[in-house]
Amino acid sequence: MDNLRRLQSDWQFDGYKVLEGRHSIILDGEDIVDVLPQDEADQKYGHIEPETFEGCTIMPGMVNCHAHVIMPGDGSEAEVMFGRDNEILLLQGYTNALKSLASGVTTLADFGDRDDITFHLREAIECGAAIGPRMILSGRPLTIPEGHAWNMNGVVRNEAEARALAREVFSKGADVLKIMASGGGTAGSDPYNPQFPVSILEACVEEAREAGKPTAAHTSNIQCIREVIEAGFDIVAHGSFHDSEGNLVGLDPVSAEMALERGVYWNPTLAVARSGIRHMEKTGTGDPEVLAEKKAKWARRAEGVRQMYEMGIPVIAGSDEGFGTYAFGGHWLELEALVDAGIPEDAVLSGTTILPARALGMDHLVGSLESGKKADLMIVAGKPFEDITLTAKAERVILAGEDVDLGETFLDFE
Numbered sequence: 024m025d026n027l028r029r030l031q032s033d034w035q036f037d038g039y040k041v042l043e044g045r046h047s048i049i050l051d052g053e054d055i056v057d058v059l060p061q062d063e064a065d066q067k068y069g070h071i072e073p074e075t076f077e078g079c080t081i082m083p084g085m086v087n088c089h090a091h092v093i094m095p096g097d098g099s100e101a102e103v104m105f106g107r108d109n110e111i112l113l114l115q116g117y118t119n120a121l122k123s124l125a126s127g128v129t130t131l132a133d134f135g136d137r138d139d140i141t142f143h144l145r146e147a148i149e150c151g152a153a154i155g156p157r158m159i160l161s162g163r164p165l166t167i168p169e170g171h172a173w174n175m176n177g178v179v180r181n182e183a184e185a186r187a188l189a190r191e192v193f194s195k196g197a198d199v200l201k202i203m204a205s206g207g208g209t210a211g212s213d214p215y216n217p218q219f220p221v222s223i224l225e226a227c228v229e230e231a232r233e234a235g236k237p238t239a240a241h242t243s244n245i246q247c248i249r250e251v252i253e254a255g256f257d258i259v260a261h262g263s264f265h266d267s268e269g270n271l272v273g274l275d276p277v278s279a280e281m282a283l284e285r286g287v288y289w290n291p292t293l294a295v296a297r298s299g300i301r302h303m304e305k306t307g308t309g310d311p312e313v314l315a316e317k318k319a320k321w322a323r324r325a326e327g328v329r330q331m332y333e334m335g336i337p338v339i340a341g342s343d344e345g346f347g348t349y350a351f352g353g354h355w356l357e358l359e360a361l362v363d364a365g366i367p368e369d370a371v372l373s374g375t376t377i378l379p380a381r382a383l384g385m386d387h388l389v390g391s392l393e394s395g396k397k398a399d400l401m402i403v404a405g406k407p408f409e410d411i412t413l414t415a416k417a418e419r420v421i422l423a424g425e426d427v428d429l430g431e432t433f434l435d436f437e
């Protein structure tokens with residue numbers, strides 16, 4: 024019983040809901056062993072001096088289901104970023120992982136490696152050579168020659184190569200298969216059309232199911248979204264409803280119905296789209312007409328995401344940090360964007376705890392305050408379930424039962 028800790032606070036969000044009344048969370052080493060109302064905890068664990076966080080909420084550590092740790096998020100051009108050696112990108116990944124953890128993200132899913140950098144990073148964290156969150160890895164995302172993120176070295180030319188790469192990343196320890204199903208921000212790729220034939224999408228799902236792992240698809244057009252859902256993908260990333268000419272609607276009802284029916288998790292990455300807008304506003308750069316157009320498109324997408332939430336589609340928070348001008352440590356900006364889209368705060372908190380844990384097949388370990396789960400916690404001042412922006416600052420981060428103390432100096436978000 025030596026390892027027992029008893030944490031208590033004014034409010035608790037357990038991953039599903041706000042608990043009624045004060046509760047105690049009992050930790051034994053790296054595990055949560057009990058979550059009890061105060062009076063019951065007094066009886067059962069009265070002998071343990073409680074650690075009390077006055078005016079705070081205890082919640083599960085956040086899960087960020089979509090990030091790119093090897094990317095700086097400082098607006099660098101792709102040629103500059105990917106012109107760097109892997110050793111530099113590994114250090115970039117380490118710094119980003121630290122920032123994530125300090126911000127309260129205790130489980131970080133990386134959706135875009137180059138070569139095997141993130142596997143090395145995770146190994147370094149696991150053997151104690153580096154400090155970082157739990158890492159869920161996709162390895163290299165599959166793409167086509169000169170397609171989106173080709174510079175991550177996951178180019179495949181046919182079904183046999185797609186299957187081979189899928190097997191390779193799983194053999195290296197990937198937890199999820201990521202495929203760039205449509206083009207994207209990479210110059211020369213086409214965001215408005217699928218990159219792969221349906222047969223390759225199906226082959227990817229088959230390989231992942233064989234390995235017992237989930238699948239995630241980067242998509243930004245209607246045809247591609249319908250195809251990946253039909254093929255059986257578990258997570259739709261971005262999911263912006265463009266037609267083949269690039270016209271954007273907020274919602275494609277057919278895709279939404281399919282997603283609902285198939286139990287697809289929706290990762291809309293609303294903040295990364297807005298990070299460009301905010302960057303333009305802050306720096307006073309860019310054409311005002313372009314800015315207005317970007318804002319209008321963002322509002323349209325946000326409205327579509329709200330409608331999908333209301334239909335019952337699980338909306339999960341993955342920030343796409345590292346991309347564009349979206350720096351690490353700002354996962355909360357995605358939560359803010361989801362609230363601004365019209366999703367209630369408590370649902371957004373579930374969308375960054377239990378729901379992404381489920382989507383990634385990690386809910387047996389993380390995502391909620393429940394006995395048997397890992398003691399990954401974030402303690403936030405005030406009531407983040409009423410004001411989501413409070414998640415911008417963690418009063419305390421606990422990873423596997425240990426307090427994370429990284430100082431605040433390198434977290435620079437306002």
Ligand SMILES: [Zn+2]
Nearest residue numbers: 089134343346
């Ligand atoms: Zn991404």
